[in-house]
Amino acid sequence: MIPMSERFKAFFSGGLGMADAEPDLYIEACEEAPGSLADVENADLLLFRDEFAAHIRESSFPPGSAADSQWMTDEWLRDIWYDAFGPEAAPGDPYPVAPEDWGRRRLTDYMLHAVNRTPELSSPGAPAWLEKRGLTFDDIEAAVESSETRSVGFRNAPEGWLHRLHDLVERGLREEQPGER
Amino acid sequence: MALAGSGDRGELRAAIEGLLRTCVELERHAAEMAQTSRDQANRVARGLVGLRAPGVSGLAGEIADIGTAMSVDLSKDFLEARAPYVAEVHQLLGLLAPLHGVATVPALSPPATVDGLAAEFPAGFARSYIGDLLVGADRSVTLGMSEAGQATAPAPDAIDQSKTVAGSQLSADFHDEGASMLEDPACHAVERHGPQISDKAQLARLIWLKDPSGADAWLIAPDGSVQTNHRCGTSAGGFTSPEALAKPIEAFLRVAHSRANDVADFITRNAHGANNLGVHISASQAGLSAGDAFGYRGAGTGMRETRRDWIAARRLAMRRGEGPVHAVPYDPVVEGTDPGVTLVFKRSGTTWRLVTCYPVEKPGTTNRRLEDLA
Numbered sequence: 001m002i003p004m005s006e007r008f009k010a011f012f013s014g015g016l017g018m019a020d021a022e023p024d025l026y027i028e029a030c031e032e033a034p035g036s037l038a039d040v041e042n043a044d045l046l047l048f049r050d051e052f053a054a055h056i057r058e059s060s061f062p063p064g065s066a067a068d069s070q071w072m073t074d075e076w077l078r079d080i081w082y083d084a085f086g087p088e089a090a091p092g093d094p095y096p097v098a099p100e101d102w103g104r105r106r107l108t109d110y111m112l113h114a115v116n117r118t119p120e121l122s123s124p125g126a127p128a129w130l131e132k133r134g135l136t137f138d139d140i141e142a143a144v145e146s147s148e149t150r151s152v153g154f155r156n157a158p159e160g161w162l163h164r165l166h167d168l169v170e171r172g173l174r175e176e177q178p179g180e181r
Numbered sequence: 182m183a184l185a186g187s188g189d190r191g192e193l194r195a196a197i198e199g200l201l202r203t204c205v206e207l208e209r210h211a212a213e214m215a216q217t218s219r220d221q222a223n224r225v226a227r228g229l230v231g232l233r234a235p236g237v238s239g240l241a242g243e244i245a246d247i248g249t250a251m252s253v254d255l256s257k258d259f260l261e262a263r264a265p266y267v268a269e270v271h272q273l274l275g276l277l278a279p280l281h282g283v284a285t286v287p288a289l290s291p292p293a294t295v296d297g298l299a300a301e302f303p304a305g306f307a308r309s310y311i312g313d314l315l316v317g318a319d320r321s322v323t324l325g326m327s328e329a330g331q332a333t334a335p336a337p338d339a340i341d342q343s344k345t346v347a348g349s350q351l352s353a354d355f356h357d358e359g360a361s362m363l364e365d366p367a368c369h370a371v372e373r374h375g376p377q378i379s380d381k382a383q384l385a386r387l388i389w390l391k392d393p394s395g396a397d398a399w400l401i402a403p404d405g406s407v408q409t410n411h412r413c414g415t416s417a418g419g420f421t422s423p424e425a426l427a428k429p430i431e432a433f434l435r436v437a438h439s440r441a442n443d444v445a446d447f448i449t450r451n452a453h454g455a456n457n458l459g460v461h462i463s464a465s466q467a468g469l470s471a472g473d474a475f476g477y478r479g480a481g482t483g484m485r486e487t488r489r490d491w492i493a494a495r496r497l498a499m500r501r502g503e504g505p506v507h508a509v510p511y512d513p514v515v516e517g518t519d520p521g522v523t524l525v526f527k528r529s530g531t532t533w534r535l536v537t538c539y540p541v542e543k544p545g546t547t548n549r550r551l552e553d554l555a
Contacts, residue, residue, distance in 0.1 A: 004547070005453075006451075006453055006549075007453035007454065007455070008547070009547040009548075009549055010451065010452050010453045010454075010455040010458055010549065011453075011454075011455040012545075012546075012547035013455075013457070013458060013459035013460075013545065013547045013548050013549055014455065014456075014457025014458045014459040014525045014526065014527070015455070015456070015457045017459075017545055017546070017547045017548075018414075018459065018525075018545070019414065020414045020415045020416075020482075020485075020488050021414045021416070021523065021539075021541070021545070022414060022525065022536075022537060023412040023413070023414050024412050025457060025525060025536065025537075027412075028457075029456075029457065032456060042454070043454070044453060044454025044455070045454065048454075048455075061546070062546065064485065064545070064546050065309060065483065065484070066304075066305050066306055066308070066309040067306060067309035067310050067312075067313055067483050067484045068484050068485050068486075069281040069282045069283045069306065070282060071281060071282030072281060072282070072484065072485050072486045073485065075485075075486070076485045107489070107493060109489070109492070112489070112492050112493060112496060113412055113492070116410070117500070120410075121408055121409070121410050122410070123410075144493060144496055144497060144500070145497075145500075147490075147493040147494075147497065148497060151190065151191055151490075152493065153486055153489045153490055153493070154485075154486045154489070156189070156190060156280040156281075157279065157280060157281060157282030161279075161282045162282065162283075162284060165282075178305055179283040179284055179305045179306045180283065180284055181284050
């Protein structure tokens with residue numbers, strides 16, 4: 001099992017984990033990240049990224065409260081991964097999001113906070129961020145409009161999910177969380 | 182692998198919320214009826230007190246007792262009346278659990294043995310889920326767009342004054358350093374979380390993204406939409422006095438200087454290469470108590486998935502200029518499970534700048550605790 005390292009906590013604590021509290025800092029952290037896996041050169045960032053992928057693969061980032069399940073926590077992590085590193089799923093992600101869903105059937109925190117109707121009302125980094133991911137301002141706006149009648153958020157947990165969690169616990173890759181038995 | 186859509190989750194949530202609202206209204210009516218019956222019986226009893234006929238004083242007592250007994254009966258009936266709703270909600274939670282990836286919801290306790298609606302549900306996912314919805318159903322408030330427009334920004338000297346007074350609260354050893362942290366243009370601790378911000382302005386920030394410092398433009402466009410590039414998460418709030426704002430800064434500087442040569446060294450060695458560092462200082466370590474902090478959080482935002490829905494709903498409301506989202510007033514120090522303050526620092530060359538400082542109900546999963554920093 002990979003316990004959450006101090007490095008990982010530091011990278012999350014002031015930026016990538018902050019969308020709900022300080023969206024400005026989240027946006028900055030996403031724009032400072034390289035936006036694609038191939039571009040990562042900074043050694044600390046490489047280590048952080050590898051650990052991030054492991055937490056997604058092994059469901060080892062614990063939920064924040066009893067109402068947050070491991071599945072929803074992992075879905076949240078997938079969004080952050082996309083916002084920071086782009087559309088290529090984390091290595092070994094057992095449930096990658098369909099690439100065509102991003103920005104259409106699935107809105108992330110970057111899309112909701114940083115991308116507004118026009119570039120003037122958006123984060124200065126938004127045009128470059130969208131272009132790297134093959135999206136437009138109009139795509140995001142249309143998805144926001146559609147959010148009234150259909151979900152553009154996290155998916156439902158898949159069949160066999162609890163079984164997978166139990167297996168990961170038995171293999172010593174994660175700690176069991178309340179409500180999984 | 183194709184995964185099921187999540188629309189059904191939203192429908193289940195709406196159904197549960199509808200049933201809970203019914204229970205909340207039932208309870209309100211039952212409490213009102215009980216109160217009315219008690220008041221009336223007491224009035225009748227008081228009317229008798231003046232009479233001098235033999236045996237009347239005993240009768241007056243009996244009548245008052247009837248009023249009390251009646252209200253006890255009503256609350257018992259109320260619990261019985263609520264039971265079928267509770268059972269339905271429990272069944273819906275059973276359908277919801279696998280969609281969230283949690284195990285079967287345990288059975289309900291026998292009715293009327295517990296206190297409060299949320300406590301009727303088994304501890305864990307079910308009770309937390311219901312608790313989150315109930316807070317919204319019971320206590321939520323909102324603000325219309327034009328009301329938000331009237332929430333005026335404090336005069337610029339009010340912001341400066343908050344900074345000066347907060348700085349003056351710091352002990353002599355830390356005064357200069359702490360005051361310059363708050364003065365730094367990169368820092369918005371006072372601008373967004375300072376005591377000069379009215380409650381209404383905090384609510385206008387949360388519901389309609391109106392910058393409480395007035396620095397970010399905010400206007401209602403001809404098409405009725407609200408235009409701004411100010412941003413806010415799922416809560417807004419701050420410190421109720423400059424003294425309270427100064428407390429976590431003092432606590433941080435004290436620990437930093439006791440463990441390292443200077444603040445920059447202290448943060449750098451705990452940042453492990455990250456450009457930002459978020460630090461949690463517990464309310465007890467900072468010396469914060471009830472009333473030192475106040476704010477609003479989005480109604481029904483107790484879970485990661487629902488926080489996202491709430492943000493999307495706010496964005497739609499901003500686009501249309503109507504249908505505002507709801508929020509719940511709270512004192513993070515009183516209501517929090519592990520309350521304190523988050524301080525965020527940002528790397529700037531070889532030094533660090535304080536970006537913000539705000540009260541929280543509990544630290545984020547990855548926030549570093551001040552006492553754990555090396």
